[in-house]
Structures are given as C-alpha cells and as structure tokens.
Amino acid sequence: MPSVKIPKKSTDTDMTPFVDIGFLILSFFIMATKFKPPEPVPIVTPNSVNSTELPDNNAVMISIDKDNKVYFSVFAKKDPAIADEIVRNVALSRNITLSDAEVKNFRNSITGMPVNKLKGYLAYPAAEQSKIKQDGIPVLDSATNELVWWIAASERAFAGQELKYLIKGDGESKYPTFKAVVDALKRNDKLKYNLVTMPEGVPGNSDLDAYNREVQRLGTKK
Amino acid sequence: MASLDTGDGGGGHKKGPGVKKAKKLNTRVDMTPMVDLAFLLITFFIFTATMNNPTTMDLNMPKDTDKKDELTKTKQSGALTLMLGKDNHIFYYEGELLPDGSNFKTASYSQVRDIIIKKKREVEASYVRDPACEAEKQNAGKPISLCKQKDFFVMIKPTDESSYKNAVDILDEMTINKVERYALVKVADTEMDLIKATEGSAPKQ
Numbered sequence: 001m002p003s004v005k006i007p008k009k010s011t012d013t014d015m016t017p018f019v020d021i022g023f024l025i026l027s028f029f030i031m032a033t034k035f036k037p038p039e040p041v042p043i044v045t046p047n048s049v050n051s052t053e054l055p056d057n058n059a060v061m062i063s064i065d066k067d068n069k070v071y072f073s074v075f076a077k078k079d080p081a082i083a084d085e086i087v088r089n090v091a092l093s094r095n096i097t098l099s100d101a102e103v104k105n106f107r108n109s110i111t112g113m114p115v116n117k118l119k120g121y122l123a124y125p126a127a128e129q130s131k132i133k134q135d136g137i138p139v140l141d142s143a144t145n146e147l148v149w150w151i152a153a154s155e156r157a158f159a160g161q162e163l164k165y166l167i168k169g170d171g172e173s174k175y176p177t178f179k180a181v182v183d184a185l186k187r188n189d190k191l192k193y194n195l196v197t198m199p200e201g202v203p204g205n206s207d208l209d210a211y212n213r214e215v216q217r218l219g220t221k222k
Numbered sequence: 223m224a225s226l227d228t229g230d231g232g233g234g235h236k237k238g239p240g241v242k243k244a245k246k247l248n249t250r251v252d253m254t255p256m257v258d259l260a261f262l263l264i265t266f267f268i269f270t271a272t273m274n275n276p277t278t279m280d281l282n283m284p285k286d287t288d289k290k291d292e293l294t295k296t297k298q299s300g301a302l303t304l305m306l307g308k309d310n311h312i313f314y315y316e317g318e319l320l321p322d323g324s325n326f327k328t329a330s331y332s333q334v335r336d337i338i339i340k341k342k343r344e345v346e347a348s349y350v351r352d353p354a355c356e357a358e359k360q361n362a363g364k365p366i367s368l369c370k371q372k373d374f375f376v377m378i379k380p381t382d383e384s385s386y387k388n389a390v391d392i393l394d395e396m397t398i399n400k401v402e403r404y405a406l407v408k409v410a411d412t413e414m415d416l417i418k419a420t421e422g423s424a425p426k427q
Contacts, residue, residue: 022261054277
C-alpha cells in the first residue's frame with residue numbers, strides 16, 4: 001500500500017524581525033532613561049493635577065522627610081560657586097569657618113544639619129554623606145529657626161538672579177513643619193513657592209476641565 | 223582523536239569513494255540567548271526609566287499684616303471654611319460658625335469636592351451681573367464665568383495634626399474646582415475645641 005507522505009514542515013520561525021524590534025525598543029529605553037540621582041533622603045511627594053515642570057537650575061530646595069526633618073539643597077548648575085557662598089555665609093553667621101574642601105562637599109549634597117554640626121558633616125565627601133544620619137535643620141522653634149539664615153544666605157548669593165524656592169515635602173510629614181518652613185520664607189519676605197508634586201490626571205467634568213476648554217475656545221476665536 | 227580527519231598518509235587530493243566531502247556548515251546561529259538578554263535589558267530599562275518627572279504647584283502666600291485695611295475681606299455668604307484634622311478627617315462650615323456649632327459638619331476627602339462644588343454653585347447662582355469685572359476678564363482673554371465666583375472664598379485651616387499631604391490635596395482640590403480665592407489660615411481656638419469634641423464620631427476614610 002502506498003503511504004501518503006505528509007511533507008514535514010519546519011517549526012523554525014525566522015526570529016530576525018523580532019530581534020530587530022527588541023533591540024530597537026532596547027536602544028530607545030537606553031537613550032530615554034535618565035537615571036534618578038541618588039536620593040539620600042527618600043521622600044514620597046503627594047500628587048497634584050499641576051503640570052508645570054520642575055526647574056532644575058537657579059533654585060533652592062527645602063525638603064521635608066517623613067520624620068519632619070528639614071533639609072536644604074541648592075541647584076546652581078551654571079555657577080556652582082553660588083552654593084559655596086551660601087554654605088560659607090551660613091557657617092559664618094555662627095562664627096564657623098569652613099575649609100575649601102568642606103565647602104566643595106556641600107555642592108551636590110542635601111544637608112540637614114544644625115549649623116553647629118555642619119562642619120563635622122561636610123568633612124565627608126558627598127558620596128559618604130548619605131550614610132550619615134542627619135538631625136534636620138531646626139525650624140519648629142521660631143527663635144532658633146535656622147532655615148531663616150539659609151534662605152537669607154541664598155537670597156544674597158543669588159542676588160540679581162531669578163531664584164525659585166522649591167518645597168518638597170513627604171506626604172506623611174506633619175503640617176506644622178511645612179508651616180514653619182513657610183514662616184522661615186515669609187520672614188525673608190519670600191511669598192512665592194513651588195511645591196514639588198507628582199503629576200496626576202485632571203478629573204473629567206471638573207470645573208478646571210471646563211475652564212481649560214473655555215480658555216481654549218477663547219483662544220481659537222481670536 | 224577520532225574526530226580529526228587527517229586523511230591517510232597525506233596523499234593529497236584524491237578523488238574516490240574513500241574521501242569524505244567537507245560538510246556544508248549551517249550559517250544559522252541560534253539567536254534565543256541573544257533575544258533573552260535583549261528582553262531582560264528592556265525590562266530593566268523600563269523599570270528604571272523615570273518617565274513622569276515631578277511637577278510643581280505654585281503657592282502664593284499673603285504677607286502677614288496687622289493693618290485692618292490690608293486684610294482680605296470676604297462676604298459671609300460666600301465663605302467656606304475647611305479644617306483639616308488628624309487621620310484624614312475634614313471639618314467644615316459655611317459662612318460664619320454659629321455659636322452653638324450647629325453648622326459644623328464633618329466630611330472625608332472623597333466628599334470634599336462635592337461640598338466645594340455645591341457651595342460654589344450656590345454662590346454662582348446668586349451672582350448679580352458685574353459689568354466691570356466682566357469687561358476686565360474679557361480684556362485679559364479669560365472666561366467671564368470667573369466673575370460669577372468672585373464672592374466665593376475658601377478658608378483652609380490645617381490643624382497641627384494634619385499631614386502635608388492633606389494640605390496639598392486640598393490645595394489641589396482648589397485647582398481642580400477652579401476656586402480663584404482661597405487662603406491658608408490658622409485654626410481658631412473655638413474651632414479647635416469643636417474638632418476635638420467631634421473627632422471621635424467623624425467618619426473614617
């Protein structure tokens with residue numbers, strides 16, 4: 001009996017296009033990834049519908065962590081000497097003179113130490129600072145609100161330039177700390193701040209939604 | 223040495239049945255490990271990618287002042303006071319707090335939007351046309367509907383026990399509901415007493 005031969009088909013598929021796409025996506029993600037700068041203080045910010053991007057130059061950031069500790073950092077990419085001047089001024093207000101090496105260690109750090117412990121903290125290079133437990137800048141007592149000096153010093157160092165105040169608070173931190181930070185800014189006559197938040201969608205049917213559409217309509221009418 | 227085919231005695235290129243032909247090598251490479259690695263890297267980069275960058279919310283505070291004529295005036299009928307208590311409780315009243323505290327109510331964060339909208343609609347309904355305001359908005363290229371809420375004022379009073387997130391959430395609620403006038407105010411002692419008294423019975427969120 002002649003048997004009917006079923007042609008054997010190869011189960012191999014050509015994977016080349018698959019690999020092509022795979023590597024395309026891979027290269028996209030490699031290029032698009034901006035690595036998070038190491039955060040010595042983990043802060044989970046609340047969400048908001050605002051969509052303004054965070055400025056990363058000419059700004060000082062006041063961070064509040066979940067234990068209500070306050071930290072201070074400077075964003076001065078164009079002129080790092082500004083950061084040096086700020087920390088020098090703050091230290092000088094308590095008659096502490098910092099060495100050049102100590103001042104350099106401040107540049108990219110996030111500092112939350114009372115001024116009298118500042119010298120000891122800045123003795124460590126930025127890479128090692130994250131291992132040190134910081135006390136936070138004292139703010140709650142209005143008589144010893146050291147943040148006032150930090151702000152005054154930044155105000156002087158950035159004189160003539162635009163300076164933004166960013167407040168990055170952890171959602172769990174208590175309101176009085178935030179109020180104390182605002183008070184410190186107010187005492188320097190600073191009344192405009194940017195609160196750092198994570199983006200969130202605008203709820204549909206809200207008044208903001210309706211307003212945005214209305215503004216758009218007015219814009220196209222012209 | 224079994225696999226080495228050296229031929230026999232180095233006899234050169236002989237043709238015949240005893241000579242093996244060189245096998246044609248398959249040029250196909252198994253790409254599976256490479257694909258595995260590629261997708262592993264893709265997953266890694268997807269997870270580490272910081273796609274949504276942080277945004278900022280603008281906050282403008284008024285200057286502290288003791289002078290009476292520099293204080294912001296609000297109409298009682300258009301005022302809404304929100305107090306932020308501990309454990310995500312909200313307490314609120316409309317207009318002025320009655321001496322017996324009968325208009326002092328509690329709410330949760332999921333209800334607060336409705337409360338704000340309800341009050342806002344109330345204020346908008348009682349709007350008497352104000353041509354000066356409407357002309358001003360028109361010149362600035364803004365919707366005239368903003369004038370309707372010119373008497374609406376929300377006072378946000380976070381207590382010491384509320385969290386920063388509570389305050390930001392309420393400020394965000396102001397943006398979402400397009401409340402033009404609001405302020406962060408200190409809690410009064412009478413209000414604090416009422417909050418303490420009602421805290422136990424407040425709804426849990």
